[in-house]
Amino acid sequence: MANGDEPPERGLAAAWQEMRDEVVTISSREVLLVDDEPGLMDVLEQYLRDEGFGVLRAGDGPSAVETFKRELPVVVVLDLNLPGFPGTEVLRRIREICDVPIIMLTARVAEVDRVVGLELGADDYVAKPFSPREVVARVKSVLRRTERGEGSAPSREKRVGAIAIDVLAHEIRVEGKLVTLTPTQFKILDVLSSHVGQTLTRDQLLERVTSDGDVFDRTLDRHIANLRARVEPNPSNPRYIVTVFGVGYKMVDPS
Amino acid sequence: MHDVRNQLAVAVANVEAMRDGVIDPSRERFETVLAALAQADGLLHRLNVLSPPPAGGDASGLEPRA
Numbered sequence: 001m002a003n004g005d006e007p008p009e010r011g012l013a014a015a016w017q018e019m020r021d022e023v024v025t026i027s028s029r030e031v032l033l034v035d036d037e038p039g040l041m042d043v044l045e046q047y048l049r050d051e052g053f054g055v056l057r058a059g060d061g062p063s064a065v066e067t068f069k070r071e072l073p074v075v076v077v078l079d080l081n082l083p084g085f086p087g088t089e090v091l092r093r094i095r096e097i098c099d100v101p102i103i104m105l106t107a108r109v110a111e112v113d114r115v116v117g118l119e120l121g122a123d124d125y126v127a128k129p130f131s132p133r134e135v136v137a138r139v140k141s142v143l144r145r146t147e148r149g150e151g152s153a154p155s156r157e158k159r160v161g162a163i164a165i166d167v168l169a170h171e172i173r174v175e176g177k178l179v180t181l182t183p184t185q186f187k188i189l190d191v192l193s194s195h196v197g198q199t200l201t202r203d204q205l206l207e208r209v210t211s212d213g214d215v216f217d218r219t220l221d222r223h224i225a226n227l228r229a230r231v232e233p234n235p236s237n238p239r240y241i242v243t244v245f246g247v248g249y250k251m252v253d254p255s
Numbered sequence: 256m257h258d259v260r261n262q263l264a265v266a267v268a269n270v271e272a273m274r275d276g277v278i279d280p281s282r283e284r285f286e287t288v289l290a291a292l293a294q295a296d297g298l299l300h301r302l303n304v305l306s307p308p309p310a311g312g313d314a315s316g317l318e319p320r321a
Contacts, residue, residue: 037261039287043268046277081257107257107264128257129264131271 030054031139032073034064034090035105036083044077047132048139061085065093073100075139078122080106088120095121101142103135160193161240161255163231174231184209185227188220192241192251201248224249256302262295 031053035041038059045055056071058064061084068076076094080087091102104125123142126135147168158165164173170186172179181189187209192200202220209220228235239254266288272278 037265039265039291040268043272043278046272047275050277081261105264107260128260129267132268132277133271133275 029075029143030056030071030073032056032058032064032068032071032076034058034076034082034087035079036060036081037079043132044135047136051136051140053139059083061087061090064090068094068100069097075143076100076102077135077139078102078104080104080108091120091122099146101146103138103142105130105135158193160196160251161253163189163193163240165189165193172231179230181227181230182223184223185230188223188227189231189241189251192249196251196253199244199247199250203248205248259295259298259302262291262298265291266295 029052031048033041033044033048033055034057035044036059041057041059045057048055056067056073058067059082061082063084064076064078064082078087078090082090087104087106091104094100094102101123102121104122105128106125107128123145124138126138158167162175164176166172167190170183172181172186172189188205191205191208206220224241225235228238228241232238232240239252241249241251244250269278269284269288269291273280273284278284
């Protein structure tokens, strides 16, 4: 029996870890700071943390690229002048991977450097010496621009059958029609749709959905019922959000 | 010149952060600012020494080089 129990246990643990990882990626907004001056990074880090951002740091070109690939931050603040290889090379290598907003820091006022930085695909730049508040303002500004969808990556929409979920806009469409959800319903759908075909336990769902401190426990079934009423073609015979008796819920793609 | 701006950036950022209450003033923090300013000063001095004097005399106020 012990042998029979182990694989599903491990499967759920792995699913949960994967879900946690995804939650971290979606909800914590991490900024990667790349500069070789610790005295400057300490200060920028503190300003960004005070604004609710997570902060990753790298002090040279190679470790900047490596950290970027590993952590996938939402914004990169990048000095041009770095040990290892220069900021322009870091920028080029990150751009090979994705479209993340990049703000260049530069002490070289020569117009050429600025143009090159922007031509290489930087989203903005700040000239040194700068006010740290200015850098924070630019970070927020590029995030607002990308979250509005200007020049954003196409992967922000998830699709399960006829349900399309736009995570950033907090909108869903069922067969192309906009459907209104409460924030809790949206969270439940967001979590379930990230794990199509996997059963998530009530505890797993609750922990994810109540992470912001909402008062919400035994009402999970109620929220699921309301969610079904909005997205299921026939809520009394659900095809997308199915109950796994004694365990929890899972989302399936009926198509 | 960009190295001078780098050091000024360190000094300005630290002083602003203390003014804004984002970091607490500490001896270490002041040392960081002073070290950055000293480096900037050293770099400016080297730049002055190394650049040729302008035509019509040295306007930098420094002693002529031996």
